[in-house]
Amino acid sequence: MTPTVFSEPPTLIGHRGLGMGTVDGQLENTLESFLAAVDCGIRWVEVDIRRTLDDELFVAHDAAFRDGTFLTQITGSQASHHGVLRVEELLEGLPPETGVVFDVKSCMEDATRHSTRTTAALLARVGKRCLGDRPVVAFSFDPSALRHIREELPGMPLGWTTWLQFPIAHAVAGAAHLDVQMVAVHAGSLWPNAATPPADVPQLRQVVARVHDADRQLVVWCPTESQSQSCSAAGVDALVVDDVPRLVRTLSRPS
Numbered sequence: 001m002t003p004t005v006f007s008e009p010p011t012l013i014g015h016r017g018l019g020m021g022t023v024d025g026q027l028e029n030t031l032e033s034f035l036a037a038v039d040c041g042i043r044w045v046e047v048d049i050r051r052t053l054d055d056e057l058f059v060a061h062d063a064a065f066r067d068g069t070f071l072t073q074i075t076g077s078q079a080s081h082h083g084v085l086r087v088e089e090l091l092e093g094l095p096p097e098t099g100v101v102f103d104v105k106s107c108m109e110d111a112t113r114h115s116t117r118t119t120a121a122l123l124a125r126v127g128k129r130c131l132g133d134r135p136v137v138a139f140s141f142d143p144s145a146l147r148h149i150r151e152e153l154p155g156m157p158l159g160w161t162t163w164l165q166f167p168i169a170h171a172v173a174g175a176a177h178l179d180v181q182m183v184a185v186h187a188g189s190l191w192p193n194a195a196t197p198p199a200d201v202p203q204l205r206q207v208v209a210r211v212h213d214a215d216r217q218l219v220v221w222c223p224t225e226s227q228s229q230s231c232s233a234a235g236v237d238a239l240v241v242d243d244v245p246r247l248v249r250t251l252s253r254p255s
Contacts, residue, residue, distance in 0.1 A: 005157045011238040013044040019242035029059045031093045037244045051119045052076045057087040070138040099135030106142040120145035124152035157181045165195040174213040187223035204234040
């Protein structure tokens, strides 16, 4: 039986903190944004993980700064001068009961490294220090990153993230046979879209049932307000949401 990670569907997860971009004056992936999300009453935040040239881990969604400098080309000290948040600083600043979804961003440089030195393996060592102290899980678009984490830290729950409009059937089957606890799909995979004929998109409740039949949990990232309500009604386990204050209000209203 796969352990349940998100026990109160739909669990709300703050996307990059309070939400992508700037929400209520708080810039994404800053300690202030994460703490503001917690103040809204949610219990989980989603954190983008990247590494530097000297193997320090930072909270950053994009691989490069606006001037074209890649995080993997600079040291941790230089990254700090750019104002990027260290993972350790985030974990020290968050309340211990706040769950963290680490979104591992593999880089091209990982291709030339041994599996024990990839971004994912470095994150697993951080996870080893905090596993048991707070709820933590790791997601990634890169299936090999999930394997590297499992090798380093078998006890960390894992989720496979799939891309925009990725076929939902592939996502559900793939997550089950990767043997990860969760599949995290973009909301666009759950409704008819330019990449998938409408007849090929199952009803949302059918998707949830198949994921649960496979003993996994379904996470949906970046749903709109109306999509969030539909996901909640269908029994989706967790939602990675933007504009956390608005979504908290929306989903707390009686339907």
